[in-house]
Amino acid sequence: MSHAPHLHAPHLRVSGPAGDLAVADHGGDGPDVVLCHGANRTLLDWERLRPHLTGMRLVSYDLRGHGRSDPPADEDYGWAAHLADLDAVTEALALDNPRVIGHSLGGMIALCHGQRRPGCPGVVDLDGLGGGRPELYPGLDAEVVAERRAQQLAAHSAALAPDVLDAGQAELAVGRARQAAAVNGLDAALEEAGARRSLQPLEDGRYRRKPAASAQAALMEPLEGWDTFTAVREAACPTLLVQGARAPLLDRLPAPFRELNEALVAGVRNGLEALREDGPPGLHIARVREAGHMLHLQAPEKVGRVVRDFLLP
Template identity: 75%
Template structure:
């Protein structure tokens, strides 16, 4: 069995919580998505043999410190990634990311043209109007802001008593059941996102007040442009199940349907270009949380792409 070790390493915004999962093979770093934690990789880890694996909580997530200046920009995330690599003496690692973490992986790949490769697991969102066919720029901006406000409101209050924390954990289990995820693991991830305070209460991380800055870098982001600017090998893996949008208010449903169409068109355009080093594939039986819903298939795809 690999020797799993937890670390707290110094980063530019404070300490970063890191887990070294060990393993034989080239180094690989795992970057989770927004409002998640490094526990998201637990189901995938057994399927990533042939790699030495390291995961960490993104800044302001899980047990990593939040940036005092509220900086969640790409350069800040890359500085944290560099700090993890330096602290654990990682040798030009492959980077595997999900959702927001997939964007971080692409940002890393873009600056490492001779790097060994990056993997983006369903990280295709962004705020550029071109990603929302059929909607004008003003409508996209307004609806994205409204949607973020609704999501942020659901993360209040940020400081919880024991009863409120219990409700958060129960909500995580219900969400897991709805998505076909492991309820125990989802509860553990939610628990990891609650930091104990001196008075016995718990601080939700990242909370409602951090969401605007956390999402701000996505406003000008376009995955498909980034891929075209990346010379190192890139694997894009999409969840094949369309998101269930029927329960959303009509304006949000239209926004997300437009994004789904924009992603479809963007991936189709990349396929037509047949760029060297780029592989695009889909996991039919999974949605956005594909690494948790189909870890065996996702692990196989990543291994085939990254393991020599």
């Protein structure tokens, strides 16, 4: 495989409860902040946002089973497991009651951290909006929601198969990442670097995809019976939700999946409106009109300003 431009940062290995975690200590003056990326992404996702988070000491890490972090042998990707990893990073780097910023799945981890830490100075969820509760899908029966979510997950897992790729298949996966970057307005070189970071070289010249296609169900399992809006109401610390205002591209999805995701968009809208009316004290909600779900990569300057205004008032 050829290699994309590599982004350098001081990397270290931290021993977590299910294996080693790949951590980058970016330094900086100010309060400690931990960055948690989304599902099937890596710590490189923060490279565009970091320059706009001045006044903080930033630490990022690959979530368990992602990038260069070890996968859990028992395939435990539950909230408690993710929080135990976050605690391991915090302890290993002697961080002082860090603020937590997360995107998508990482934003949900940040919210879960906020539920258990009343003294946390603040958590930020960047477009980690949703969950698996059927109430989030207005207009669809619970049975239909469960069936279509399972079908969508199966299709997603199949698209990532196989778990182990030969060199040609690995290059195709990297090429698809660059193509997706063009569609979504992302930096192609950064997306390529993230895709390569998600491919673990094996001794026989092949590559193991991380997280594996076969691990996708376990990765998404914590969302069943969970939703962002309940977690926000139960948060015990100041919370910022930032939504990318651009509507997701759903036209190319099969009709059942399109209907499912359109319902989720409506459910998220309803949930945010309810929080604006009677959300808990300390909750702030912002929208970034210039971006969609990948808002920290599409509009890093704007997102950085919103986050800094919240965490460093």
